[in-house]
Amino acid sequence: MTHFTKLTTAAALLLGTAGAAWADGHSVSLTPGEEINMVLLPKFLGILVFDQANEGAQEAHAELGNIGELLFVGPTPENSTAGQIEIMTTSATQGQGAVMISNNAGDQIVPSAVAAQAAGTRVVTWDSPIPSGEGEDVFVAQVDFASMGIVMADMAHSILGGAGQMAVLSATPDASNQNAWIAAMEVALEDEKYAGIELVDIVYGDDQAEVSYNRALALVDQYPDLGVIMSPTTVGIQAAAKAMQDEGLCDKVRVSGLGLPSEMVSYTMNGCAPEFALWDFRDLGYLTYYTAYGLASGQMTGEIGETFNAGRMGDFTIEEDPGRPGSSRILMGPFTVYTAENVEAASN
């Protein structure tokens, strides 16, 4: 199994292919047309990438001919944690077949998720997992978290020309995906290749434009030699790039991280954010839906080693999550690194 995990990771990392098919294994093909009610639960409503995930899930919903309902419900932004717990609890009471959640509540979601599982509701996480893995059937990972760390380190390396100061502008302090990526990047930075890069600070913009904007400027004021702000969140990277542009700092401080091409195109073209990465959220929603449908309809067991077919995206295998021992994940991959060469095409 470890051998396979390594293989998949390496494949995703080096070749940029999606979780490779398991040549000898048996792949579960899902029977369409079952009636399963499901809930897609984002961190909160009103953020473009989550809506894209919903589009992908709706596509899979139609494709699998599920007679049941797919609900896209989420908390309002100011109520994210409590709202997610409430929706999880309600879904269990309603007897939903599966809840697909991008967890923004850290381990606080665990009791309600465990209760949901006990009530027969499958809990599939996507985008952001439950840190302890408790109460979770499987995590659909958009990208291998360790390789995400390397990608961020590489982008910083290329922007800084090998040496300089970097600061991180993250989302909320308890967003488990961002925290895992930052931790992975810190591990990656220990490599000799990145010896010239100094990580000077990690600040949080709460995924709000105005907070992120001000945090980015505070970083620049605090560290006069700062070369790059790494923001692994679509809200943060955009706000930081705008702040640097507004203050005319783009030739000194560059911005990088995870961003949406449509929001970042002007900053990439004018050099404020020369490189950033992202994966396809539609695909993520699509794959998550297939996984949840398979589990909730009883066609999949969710055991490690199980391979299934996810429609247009091909075969995927459930494996142990290297970042969270004892938990399982499905690795989607790949992501795209955007530069001035490909960003314009992707932004339309």
Add this chain to the structure above:
Amino acid sequence: MLSRVPPQTLRILALLLVLFAVLLFFSTQVPNYLNGRLFNRISSSVAIMALIACGQTLVILTRNIDLSIGSTVGFVAFATGSLITNNPDIPPLVLATYSVLLGACFGVVNGLLVAYARIPSIIVTLGTMALFRSALVEYSDAKSITTNNLPTWLVEFPNTQLFTIGTFQFRAAFVVAVLVVFAVHIALTRLRPARKIYAVGSNPEAAEMAGINTKLVVFFTFVLAGALAGLAGFMFLARFGTITVVAGLGFELKSVASAVVGGVNIFGGSGSVIGALIGAILVDLIDMSLVRWQLVSEFWREAVLGSLILLSVAADAILMRRLVKWRVAREKKQTKSGVSS
């Protein structure tokens, strides 16, 4: 000389002292702190909060509170952004007027419910805060406004340098906000209809007996607060460019904090919008300095911000009391000496 200064001015002097102390403290803690850049950061960032705090002050003066103001800012920012995205040729003044009027409409809802349906403002605006925010979530359809779709004049407006003094840049957004606050201040201190706001806040019964239409006054303060929030929404859009449904989240509490720190009495009747402006500057300064203070971790910052706000308010109150006492004592002494001579 101090004895001739009115209490409101005294309060502002005390606030400025506290502001100065905070600056001094952080300059010993944070490297590269005291410079023109700090002024530019704070002034550009406070431009939005100054308008909101000003609106909040008007409402608080009448013994009410507006918790929906942050949601109003968010909605107006989004709606204005969506209007200009679809009709890029709208002239600047028309667009700003649209923002102000839209904000005022939200104020009308609050005002009607508070003044005429006689529901306590904290309940009304707690409800409308959620309502306006949910309306935004619905209206936005999970899209966001992005900078590239906005006209250049709008994006460049807040950072246009009108004039500079040394390394201090005076940018358009800040200047506009300060001008608006001063205009409101002059109205509140000089204009008869605006003085009614103080009358209603100090003693509603007496105001009623004096022939003031208290309901109308309360209604109008909510509409004005909404209009100011609308203008703030316009500035928010211009400054940040990207508007999502979280825009303006938490502004309601920050505006109340700014007003209260600025010496506006939470029970109504006394306070000034200039005070609220300085309060907004103080809150912003503390917030921004804390981010740069290495001693305080992310998780403690909110707590430290809260404590510092309490400390500033307490210091301000104590300073005020001292000054008043000292003045009373001096006046007594003077009258005594006047009698004896």
